[in-house]
Every structure is written in structure tokens, then in C-alpha cells.
Amino acid sequence: MKRINVAIVGFGLGGKVFHAPILSSLEEFSITKIMTSNPQHTAFAQVHYPNAEVVTSYDSILEDQNIELVVIATPNHLHFSLASDALKHHKHVIVEKPFTVTTDEADQLIALAKQQERIITVNHNRRWDSDFLTIQKLVKSEVLGEIMEYEAHFDRFRNYVKEGAWKETTVSGSGILYDLGSHLIDQALSLFGLPKSVYADLRMQREHSPVVDNFEVILSYNDKKVTLKAGMLVRETGPRYSIYGREGTFIKSGMDVQEELLGKGKKPNDDANWGTEPIENWGTLNTTFKGLHFKGSIESEKGDYRKLYKNLAGAIRGTEEIAVSGEQARNVISIIELAYLSHQEQRVISFE
Secondary structure (H helix, E strand, O other): OOEEEEEEOOOHHHHHHHHHHHOOOOEEEEEEEOOOOOHHHHHHHHHHHHEEEEOOOOOOOOOOOOOOOOEEEEOHHHHHHHHHHHOOOEEEEEEEEOOOOOHHHHHHHHHHHHHHHHOEEEEEEEHHHHHHHHHHHHHHHHHOHHHEEEEEEOEEOOOOOOOOOOHOOOOOOOHHHHHHHHHHHHHHHHHOOOOOEEEEEEOOOOOOOOOOOEEEEEEEOEEEEEEEEEEEEOOOOOOOOOOOOOOOOEEEOHHHHHHHHHHOOOHHHHHOOOOOOOOOOEEEEEEOOOOEEEEEEOOOOOOOOHHHHHHHHHHHOOOOOOOOOOOHHHHHHHHHHHHHHHHOOOOEOOOO
């Protein structure tokens, strides 16, 4: 397969930690340009990706006919305009989550991608977390019986507002629901599809917080209840996932190891056991299946963010269907919008 030339737009946490190390680990891609105006990020890029040209002009990326794929890793409110321009210049696009700020923006990008016959996708990489891959297998196996309740958390502890962080300013698309919530919502929709209704409680719990920093979103599916929660004042975390079926329960604590490793500068190709969770993080299953009772730990699947990009390469070359479609990412934004509406009106909102 001919290498796909890539330009990364934005080289903060997303571009530097979650995109560049994964792309550079795959033979399908070549990082050709990195766009940043930050001197520290520029210096980092020049040291770690010496074959990539560091640029400050987006036009130099758009007008480069050798670049096939543009990675948008900028603040959320810029996703729509940057992705739109890339599509108009006949580039494939992957946008850091969340896809856009509004469903209207998402719809426009989906339509434009179809018109241009280009792929647009979103970095919902948490589908390739070890814990979620394990949960997918459990749900599909029906080992828990019919799932009646699913609860997922994405909790952190920082009891102050980080100065200068755009995610904690009033710019559109900021706050924890757009940030961590988009992962939890995407995972829930991947497991169970679209809900019947949405209810949300959104809060600003930290002193002087200008944005939502705690949420509880409840998705209803006939008899099934899905609860998604995240907060910034969780110093002692509980289970990350709790799943209750008619025959049993699965409880899972701990975080996928990939984010920590990437944050330390590690790359997938550095470790043959990449994405392998420690035994102490394995989930506990207690169930009866086909007349046999089982209680014990379940080995976690290997997580691997490379699979998202491998799939994207196949989709660009026409050998695979895209795993994270624009329509799927658009549904995540729709749930976020309904969550805000539910909170504002203090009522359950039907999903239409």
C-alpha cells in the first residue's frame, strides 16, 4: 500500500500525544506536515518528527496536493471550519473528538464529504480501549443475560480551574460533557444503538468554574437504563464500568494503559505487549450461563489505538468500510445537545 501523506493541524495534547505517535507507528502513513505556532511544540516536532515540515499556515497544507489526510487536533470550536476547508480541497479528514459543536455543523460536514467523495471520521479511539473491547465481547456473548443497566464513569481529580486551558473557558464546545462525555456516549451508542430518551444533570462544581465540570446523563432504552457520569472532583475512583444483566454482573475498575504510556512518550511499536492491562485491573464477572455459575476475573482484551488508523487507511484505499462514520459521530453530538436541553428544561427529552 502506498503511504498516505498526513498533515496534523494542531500539536498540543491531541496532536502530540494521541495522533502523531500512533501515525508514526504505522507503515501506512507518513507525517508530512505539522501545523503549530507554539515554539515549544515546534521544537518537539522537529526533534521527534524530523521528516515532517513544521508550518504555521493552513493554506500550505490545503494547497499541497501530496497530502491526502488532514488530522484536525485543535480546540473544538475550530473543527467545523478547518474540516470544511480540508474537504473542499479534496482531503480526507479525521477530527479529534468531539466531531463538531452542533449537529448542524456535523450534517454539513457529512454532506460535504459525500459531495467531495472523501472520508470524514472522528477520533473515537476509546472504542479500542482494553476495557471497552472486553465489555463488547461480554455483551455480544450474552453471558450476562439481557442487559438491564449499564453505568460508565470517566472521573478525574483537579479541584481548580486550569488557567489558560481553552477547555475550561466559555468558548463554544468546551466543558467536560463535550470532552470526556463524547467518549462515554460513543461507547454506549456502539453497544446499544440510539436511545428512546435522554435526561441530564449538568453542574459546575469547582469554585469559579465557567463550564460544566460534572455530568450525569441517562439514556433510556425501553427496559434498559444507561448512566454516563464524569466529574473533576473524584479523588478516590470507584468502578469505571458496572453492567447488570438478568443473569449476572460485570464490574471493571482502572483505566486503559495506553493514555499513560503515550503521555510518557512511548509508542506502540516500542512494546510487544502494548495495550495489555495489569492483572489487578481485570474486571470481575459473577454470572450463570447455560446452567453453570461462574465468579472470577476476566482477562482484559488488548487495547490498541492503531486499529482506528489502520481501518482509516483501508477505507481511504477502498479495502474497508470506515469504523467510525460521520453519522455515528454526529449522533454523539445530538445526545450532547439533548443533554443540555434536558438540563435547561429539567425534563426527559425524547430522542427523535
